[in-house]
Amino acid sequence: xxxxxxxxxxxxxxxxxxxxxxxxxxxxxxxxxxxxxxxxxxxxxxxxxxxxxxxxxxxxxxxxxxxxxxxxxxxxxxxxxxxxxxxxxxxxxxxxxxxxxxxxxxxxxxxxxxxxxxxxxxxxxxxxxxxxxxxxxxxxxxxxxxxxxxxxxxxxxxxxxxxxxxxxxxxxxxxxxxxxxxxxxxxxxxxxxxxxxxxx
Numbered sequence: 744x745x746x747x748x749x750x751x752x753x754x755x756x757x758x759x760x761x762x763x764x765x766x767x768x769x770x771x772x773x774x775x776x777x778x779x780x781x782x783x784x785x786x787x788x789x790x791x792x793x794x795x796x797x798x799x800x801x802x803x804x805x806x807x808x809x810x811x812x813x814x815x816x817x818x819x820x821x822x823x824x825x826x827x828x829x830x831x832x833x834x835x836x837x838x839x840x841x842x843x844x845x846x847x848x849x850x851x852x853x854x855x856x857x858x859x860x861x862x863x864x865x866x867x868x869x870x871x872x873x874x875x876x877x878x879x880x881x882x883x884x885x886x887x888x889x890x891x892x893x894x895x896x897x898x899x900x901x902x903x904x905x906x907x908x909x910x911x912x913x914x915x916x917x918x919x920x921x922x923x924x925x926x927x928x929x930x931x932x933x934x935x936x937x938x939x940x941x942x943x
Contacts, residue, residue, distance in 0.1 A: 749798070806828075841908065860928075870905060896914055
């Protein structure tokens with residue numbers, strides 16, 4: 744069944760929360776359709792518990808700053824807008840607080856791909872810390888993505904935001920969701936290595 748951008752974003756939000764790929768504290772989801780941007784509203788987790796009403800999705804033109812004045816504009820929304828403006832191929836973004844990824848973000852540690860399903864991402868390096876609401880974060884994200892433009896178009900480009908969460912950019916929102924889950928399970932497998940008994 745075909746869904747509107749608002750309905751697609753709401754569905755993805757439910758999937759993220761139900762699969763422990765984000766939490767009540769934050770995260771955001773966006774799509775670029777032509778020259779218009781659609782984005783989850785601020786407090787989608789805290790107030791809507793990720794059962795986002797499609798009618799509350801914030802949207803506006805890409806090439807003006809009108810959307811910044813919306814009272815429900817999301818904190819990391821500046822980073823979303825910056826990515827869409829700098830990378831024309833990018834049309835989908837998920838920022839999430841994934842359960843097993845957050846320890847890497849909290850520690851500012853890189854994540855090695857130890858599953859075949861995550862080899863395509865290579866080592867995911869943490870970005871320098873920047874406040875969530877800032878243009879500093881937007882600039883840091885765009886700088887990191889300049890080295891991942893092929894991943895954006897072929898699958899999805901993941902970034903680790905230090906002390907914050909994961910940020911994934913693609914041409915398709917379902918590819919973003921797929922990448923977030925793959926990386927979350929890879930993170931679990933890295934963390935679980937310490938629980939395995941030593942080989943004789």
